[in-house]
Amino acid sequence: MTVTAAAPPRSPRPAVADRDLRSLLLIRHFERALLRLFERGVLSGTTHTCLGQEYVPVALSALLRDDDFVFSNHRGHGHFLARHPDPHGLLAEIMGREGALCGGVGGSQHIYHQRFLSTGVQGESLPVATGVALKLAGTGALACAYIGDGTWGEGAVYEALNMASLWRVPLLVVVEHNGIAQSTPTSVQMAGTIAARAAAFGVRHHHVASADVEEIRAGLAPLLDAVRTEPSPLVVEFATHRLGPHSKGDDTRSPEEIRRVRESDWYDRYAEADPERFARIDAEQRDLVERVVAEVSARPAAQAASAPSAPSPEARP
Amino acid sequence: MTRVSEHINQALHDLMESDPSVHLLGEDVCDPYGGAFKVTRGLSSRFGSRVRSTPLSEGAIAGVGAGLALAGDKAIVEIMFADFVALAFDQITNFAAKSTAMYGRPVPVPLVVRCPTGGNRGYGPTHSQNPQKHFIGVPGLSLFEMTPFHDAGDLLTRMFDLGRPCLFFEDKVLYTRQMHDTGDLFRFEVAGDVARVYVDGAGPPDCTLVTHGGLVHRTLDAMRALLLEDELVCELLVPAQLYPVPHLPRLEDAPHVCVVDDGTEGGTWAAEVATALYPRLWGRLRRPITLVNSADSVIPAAPHLEREVLVQAVRIRAAVREALS
Ligand SMILES: Cc1ncc(C[n+]2csc(CCOP(=O)(O)OP(=O)(O)O)c2C)c(N)n1
Ligand SMILES: [Mg+2]
Numbered sequence: 001m002t003v004t005a006a007a008p009p010r011s012p013r014p015a016v017a018d019r020d021l022r023s024l025l026l027i028r029h030f031e032r033a034l035l036r037l038f039e040r041g042v043l044s045g046t047t048h049t050c051l052g053q054e055y056v057p058v059a060l061s062a063l064l065r066d067d068d069f070v071f072s073n074h075r076g077h078g079h080f081l082a083r084h085p086d087p088h089g090l091l092a093e094i095m096g097r098e099g100a101l102c103g104g105v106g107g108s109q110h111i112y113h114q115r116f117l118s119t120g121v122q123g124e125s126l127p128v129a130t131g132v133a134l135k136l137a138g139t140g141a142l143a144c145a146y147i148g149d150g151t152w153g154e155g156a157v158y159e160a161l162n163m164a165s166l167w168r169v170p171l172l173v174v175v176e177h178n179g180i181a182q183s184t185p186t187s188v189q190m191a192g193t194i195a196a197r198a199a200a201f202g203v204r205h206h207h208v209a210s211a212d213v214e215e216i217r218a219g220l221a222p223l224l225d226a227v228r229t230e231p232s233p234l235v236v237e238f239a240t241h242r243l244g245p246h247s248k249g250d251d252t253r254s255p256e257e258i259r260r261v262r263e264s265d266w267y268d269r270y271a272e273a274d275p276e277r278f279a280r281i282d283a284e285q286r287d288l289v290e291r292v293v294a295e296v297s298a299r300p301a302a303q304a305a306s307a308p309s310a311p312s313p314e315a316r317p
Numbered sequence: 318m319t320r321v322s323e324h325i326n327q328a329l330h331d332l333m334e335s336d337p338s339v340h341l342l343g344e345d346v347c348d349p350y351g352g353a354f355k356v357t358r359g360l361s362s363r364f365g366s367r368v369r370s371t372p373l374s375e376g377a378i379a380g381v382g383a384g385l386a387l388a389g390d391k392a393i394v395e396i397m398f399a400d401f402v403a404l405a406f407d408q409i410t411n412f413a414a415k416s417t418a419m420y421g422r423p424v425p426v427p428l429v430v431r432c433p434t435g436g437n438r439g440y441g442p443t444h445s446q447n448p449q450k451h452f453i454g455v456p457g458l459s460l461f462e463m464t465p466f467h468d469a470g471d472l473l474t475r476m477f478d479l480g481r482p483c484l485f486f487e488d489k490v491l492y493t494r495q496m497h498d499t500g501d502l503f504r505f506e507v508a509g510d511v512a513r514v515y516v517d518g519a520g521p522p523d524c525t526l527v528t529h530g531g532l533v534h535r536t537l538d539a540m541r542a543l544l545l546e547d548e549l550v551c552e553l554l555v556p557a558q559l560y561p562v563p564h565l566p567r568l569e570d571a572p573h574v575c576v577v578d579d580g581t582e583g584g585t586w587a588a589e590v591a592t593a594l595y596p597r598l599w600g601r602l603r604r605p606i607t608l609v610n611s612a613d614s615v616i617p618a619a620p621h622l623e624r625e626v627l628v629q630a631v632r633i634r635a636a637v638r639e640a641l642s
Contacts, residue, residue: 096619107618
């Protein structure tokens with residue numbers, strides 16, 4: 001049941017909207033700023049950037065509704081910012097400053113904000129997303145879970161897919177297939193294909209080769225409608241590229257490979273397509289992120305919230 | 318001077334060289350990456366297919382290790398962060414450990430599961446834990462922890478010689494410290510399983526502390542402050558075997574015993590040590606054994622919050638002072 005995206009139309013490509021360009025560049029500059037903060041020793045722990053993959057959540061965000069639930073993973077800054085353009089709250093969380101989304105407890109990998117939730121244990125989210133989708137079924141809302149190609153090694157992924165298919169829940173699994181898991185190429189950690197694995201569970205699969213936001217949306221819109229209305233699970237597999245290291249300074253790929261990967265970057269492509277508009281929005285977002293960094297850095301440390309013994313009813317989504 | 322991570326790396330090289338039946342499996346363990354903490358560096362280049370980078374499949378790789386062991390070889394499985402050993406809990410407790418006994422005759426399962434533990438690195442709630450306590454009291458399972466004093470090669474050999482599965486915990490901050498480094502004030506000796514760290518020529522201690530490898534440096538910091546600022550002499554015992562709790566020497570004359578454990582409150586290793594000591598020391602103890610643990614809390618990512626939750630030198634010092642006051 002693999003549906004392959006229509007061959008990319010040669011020309012003319014629909015221009016990327018200002019709103020999307022803003023979102024793409026916000027994520028790009030936000031993560032570049034994070035890497036600089038790490039270099040300066042201001043940040044502790046680790047960070048996983050989505051450099052090169054920003055267009056995936058940006059393309060999806062316009063197709064998601066407010067009542068959808070989004071599950072994210074370790075590489076989640078883009079997932080978050082594409083859905084909630086709140087760089088102050090996210091940076092405060094990463095820096096442990098006042099105004100942090102989760103009081104500085106979760107940090108980069110553990111965020112729960114409105115209907116967005118991330119966790120740093122791979123594969124853990126898919127069964128939970130299935131449970132949320134079970135509850136959402138019939139409301140028109142869906143649960144969207146981002147996972148990487150490497151995460152298909154975890155058994156929980158298959159247990160969840162099986163139930164999602166059996167119980168016909170509105171679960172959208174977004175696979176960011178960047179061909180690598182930390183340092184291990186997918187070719188030596190995945191037998192067969194994601195498409196065939198989805199097929200084995202009778203779950204629809206859609207492959208996206210394009211990095212063009214509008215084109216991706218055009219292909220996905222009817223499929224997401226089906227997820228909501230039938231309802232039924234769907235696996236959308238993006239062929240994408242991780243431009244940076246897995247976390248920081250731990251890239252063991254060859255220089256040629258990294259160069260090849262960089263050639264796929266949307267950044268230069270969008271810059272060439274419309275230089276003036278791109279430069280304007282690029283500068284605007286770079287300045288915005290600089291202001292966010294300055295403002296959040298000046299805030300006092302987040303105060304430890306005293307953990308309530310039972311979650312308050314308001315804490316429920 | 319050798320960093321602890323390099324020392325373990327050398328021990329793995331030596332073991333794989335001397336024993337061709339040893340396999341090593343784990344996520345990203347192959348060169349050039351050599352593991353998330355570089356402890357397996359160089360092994361895949363030297364030992365080929367006996368070293369395998371695996372998919373993200375903690376449960377299954379623990380099982381594969383048990384299978385290699387069952388088939389007559391020996392296996393070392395690296396769990397990238399100890400937190401994820403939770404995914405291998407079934408394979409370790411219900412298969413590997415039980416198999417040694419549940420078939421009505423001894424079945425050797427020489428399997429070592431290496432688990433990088435601990436916080437103070439700002440990695441957040443799912444990458445900072447000390448899960449030792451969850452594995453205490455599993456029949457057929459032994460727990461060991463790397464210390465700055467024990468030879469990792471000897472420990473690996475001991476674990477395999479037991480013929481039963483072992484968890485080997487390695488603190489991630491300890492990786493970055495030097496072997497055998499106690500600072501100027503202290504000396505150490507290893508007798509049997511237990512390392513003893515003491516102040517040379519100071520006479521009998523006011524308090525004997527017991528801790529595991531990952532907490533050694535924070536405990537030594539506390540002992541230094543207690544000596545120089547509070548004029549209290551402390552001695553430290555560090556067993557490499559955590560469970561079953563081994564014999565801890567020289568406690569009969571200790572005026573006070575304090576067990577320091579980085580695991581969070583509740584069902585702790587420290588309580589297990591105290592349980593082992595009470596019958597032996599009952600009647601000699603002047604007061605209850607002091608237990609120091611991390612708070613009953615998830616481990617926050619923000620360093621200033623994380624520091625509050627995990628055991629730090631100031632907490633250890635305060636606990637000893639309070640007990641002796
Ligand atoms: C259960 C579990 N095992 C291992 C890890 C460590 N880890 C974090 S990300 C990662 C690789 C993930 O690869 P993939 O799913 O392809 O996502 P990508 O990093 O490429 O976005 C690993 C091994 C983890 N976080 N959780
Ligand atoms: Mg990947």
